[in-house]
Amino acid sequence: MGIVFSIDHLEDAYEEFSPRQSGKVVAEKMQPWLSPSTRIYSVQHYEQSVPFYIGRTMTLVEYTDEFGPGIAAEPAKVIAHLRDFPADWLRPGEALAIMQPGLLERLRAQGLPMQVLHEDPRRVLVRKP
Numbered sequence: 001m002g003i004v005f006s007i008d009h010l011e012d013a014y015e016e017f018s019p020r021q022s023g024k025v026v027a028e029k030m031q032p033w034l035s036p037s038t039r040i041y042s043v044q045h046y047e048q049s050v051p052f053y054i055g056r057t058m059t060l061v062e063y064t065d066e067f068g069p070g071i072a073a074e075p076a077k078v079i080a081h082l083r084d085f086p087a088d089w090l091r092p093g094e095a096l097a098i099m100q101p102g103l104l105e106r107l108r109a110q111g112l113p114m115q116v117l118h119e120d121p122r123r124v125l126v127r128k129p
Contacts, residue, residue, distance in 0.1 A: 026125050027053030029118040030096055033127050043085060043099040043107075045123060050098065058098070061085045086112055095128040 027050050030040075034054060042050075043061040047088040051057055064071055071078050079085050089095055090110055097105075097114070104124045106113060114126040 022046040023050035024053055025120075026050055026098060026118055026123065029125055030054055033094065033096055033117070034082060035094060038094040038096060039088075041079075041085070041089070041095065041096050041097040044048065044103055045100050047098055057089075061097075086110060089128060097126050098123055099126070100124070116119065 022103045026047060030050075033053075034040075034056075040054075040056060040058040041061050042058040042063060044063055046058075046060065046063050046065065046067075059077070059079060060067060060071070062082045062085075063078075067078075071080075079088060086107070089097070096117075100122070101119065101124050104114065104116070105125065113129050114128055116124060118125040
């Protein structure tokens, strides 16, 4: 009985926490706003599974980690510094971005228009209104 009880609790915990770890929820929230021309940014943060779920790549903004060799080979495909992000965000066209909650407030304080589409403890998904 104890093993079954423990397994049941582990399954409950997995179901509770797995959406927070997976980018599937974020990708689902992106779908209504995605078109072939929509720019997608990952700002100082990277969700490993989101590109898989949406079938697209994202522009990294001030994020290197495991992408160091690729960034070195193709630096024009990233925004190396956060200070350069606002100009790209504000150019004409639809745009979405994923970032951590604290960064959203900093960018809004700079006057960047951002509509929250999804927020959880780890990340925020915004669109350019």
